[in-house]
Amino acid sequence: MLLALLLCYAGFTALCLSMPRHHDELLGHKPSTRRGQALKLAGWLLLSLSLWAAVKANGWSLGLVDWFAVLMLSALVLVLLLPYRPRLALALAGLSLLASPVAAWAQC
Template identity: 80%
Template sequence: MLLAFLLCYAGFTALCLAMPRHHDEVLGGKPSVHRRRGLTLGGWILLSLSLWAAVTGHGWNFGLVDWFAVLMLSALALVLLLPYRPRLALALAGLSLLTSPVAAWASN
């Protein structure tokens, strides 16, 4: 469940940074077309990997339920952090990407 949360949070952050308004707010400046496409693709890949992590951990029955709960929790964390601490939201996304291999190793 931790791995799915970390991947969801990083995926939602990538999708958020693909939007010009949030990219300007967090990183300063509008994203290029290539960066927007890369962030969008990366965000969807991370969300897909989080679904895979949830389903392999608990099976299709409970894995989907866990995944939807993790989706809501990670989106809530990002929505609450982004207006007040946008740099912290970005730092936590990077930290979640760095710690996700450890979480994957610990879940096996």
């Protein structure tokens, strides 16, 4: 479930960064069209991978329940961090991407 949580948070952060307003707040400039599309694609890909990780860990019945819980938790953390600690939200996304291979190895 840790892998699904890490991938969800990174996916939501990528989707957040694909929006010009949030990209400007976090990185100081608006994204180009190509970067915005790449971030959207990466975000949806990471969310899809998190679904796969949750289902692989617990099967379809409990995996979907776990995935929805992880979706809500990661979105809540991101929404609470963005107004008050935007740099921390960005740093956590980077750390979650770095920690996901370790979590994938531990899940196997």
